[in-house]
Amino acid sequence: MMVVMVGLLPACGSDDRRPTRGTGEDGGTSTMSDGGLVSRPDTGPCTPTEENTPETCSDGVDNDCDGRWDCSDETCSGVGSCPVCGSVDTMLGAPLALPDGVGSGTCTSDADCSAAQSCFNLGEDPIFGGTTQECRESYRSSLDFIGFSADAVFADPSDIVSVCVTMEHSWVRDLEMRLEAPNGQFVRLQAFLGREGGELYLGEADDCDSASSPEPGTGATYCWTPTATRDAMFDYANAGGAVDSVPDCSGGTADSLPPGDYGTSDPWTNLVGTPMNGTWTLSVTDLWGADNGYIFEWSITFNSRNVEDCSSPLI
Ligand SMILES: [Ca+2]
Numbered sequence: 001m002m003v004v005m006v007g008l009l010p011a012c013g014s015d016d017r018r019p020t021r022g023t024g025e026d027g028g029t030s031t032m033s034d035g036g037l038v039s040r041p042d043t044g045p046c047t048p049t050e051e052n053t054p055e056t057c058s059d060g061v062d063n064d065c066d067g068r069w070d071c072s073d074e075t076c077s078g079v080g081s082c083p084v085c086g087s088v089d090t091m092l093g094a095p096l097a098l099p100d101g102v103g104s105g106t107c108t109s110d111a112d113c114s115a116a117q118s119c120f121n122l123g124e125d126p127i128f129g130g131t132t133q134e135c136r137e138s139y140r141s142s143l144d145f146i147g148f149s150a151d152a153v154f155a156d157p158s159d160i161v162s163v164c165v166t167m168e169h170s171w172v173r174d175l176e177m178r179l180e181a182p183n184g185q186f187v188r189l190q191a192f193l194g195r196e197g198g199e200l201y202l203g204e205a206d207d208c209d210s211a212s213s214p215e216p217g218t219g220a221t222y223c224w225t226p227t228a229t230r231d232a233m234f235d236y237a238n239a240g241g242a243v244d245s246v247p248d249c250s251g252g253t254a255d256s257l258p259p260g261d262y263g264t265s266d267p268w269t270n271l272v273g274t275p276m277n278g279t280w281t282l283s284v285t286d287l288w289g290a291d292n293g294y295i296f297e298w299s300i301t302f303n304s305r306n307v308e309d310c311s312s313p314l315i
């Protein structure tokens with residue numbers, strides 16, 4: 001790396017003229033990381049080189065002459081000490097037990113449910129027949145984004161890179177998982193498909209715990225991304241996709257959904273038109289009592305092209 005650094009520095013100058021390195025034009029203004037403008041004196045032509053290594057992303061120089069330097073330049077996203085541009089990771093302080101089939105009462109809309117619950121279609125009752133819609137409580141985690149350009153709007157699926165969760169569950173088919181956008185539009189990352197299908201874990205669940213005193217198992221990380229080659233989780237499993245074998249709590253084994261990237265039940269285009277700034281919410285609802293699960297962490301990564309300044313916090 002030293003060899004590279006020595007080779008690069010003479011290209012754009014080794015002096016610390018951080019705010020003064022611009023696009024190579026004479027004069028003009030540059031946007032500072034705090035949003036203010038600084039005037040840019042005539043610094044002569046800037047000879048662009050690469051700005052994508054730990055050294056060039058911390059040298060105070062706009063090496064590639066695009067008007068942004070170091071962590072504020074998206075080419076430094078995730079390089080060295082620079083954060084991944086457009087990404088927020090929500091580490092939970094402790095594993096959080098998901099509400100397991102919590103809720104009651106039939107409903108025809110959310111208005112029929114208490115404030116903490118929403119109305120879900122449970123499909124056909126496997127024992128008594130008939131379809132029901134019932135109120136359920138969800139795990140909801142919201143992030144208030146402020147770091148996108150003021151007029152940034154979700155235009156197409158490439159505006160999002162991924163939504164990832166680290167979790168375990170001993171019957172993933174119990175779940176509906178959604179990403180809700182600031183304007184209320186949502187994409188079902190995984191839709192509840194009804195009270196049917198065989199046992200399938202997320203991660204290594206502890207299936208010997210009780211509903212009254214759930215115990216966290218070991219989480220695995222699952223992502224939804226527009227570029228996933230796998231179908232949505234349940235479609236993947238129902239179509240005979242390979243599943244992992246994990247130890248269960250009674251000395252046997254259980255099928256578990258392989259960690260990695262999956263498609264979504266709803267198209268990502270469901271989000272088109274929402275402002276990027278505002279409250280994004282991950283909602284996970286366990287619609288079917290008995291098997292429970294835990295969530296350990298979740299993250300969301302947007303395309304950095306909508307980010308105002310890659311060195312500033314998004315939320
Ligand atoms: Ca630099």
Ligand SMILES: [Ca+2]
Pocket residue numbers: 051062063064065066067068069070073
């Ligand atoms: Ca730059």
Ligand SMILES: [Ca+2]
Pocket residue numbers: 170205206207208209214215291292293
């Ligand atoms: Ca459990």
Ligand SMILES: [Ca+2]
Pocket residue numbers: 100101171174286287288289290291292
């Ligand atoms: Ca359950």
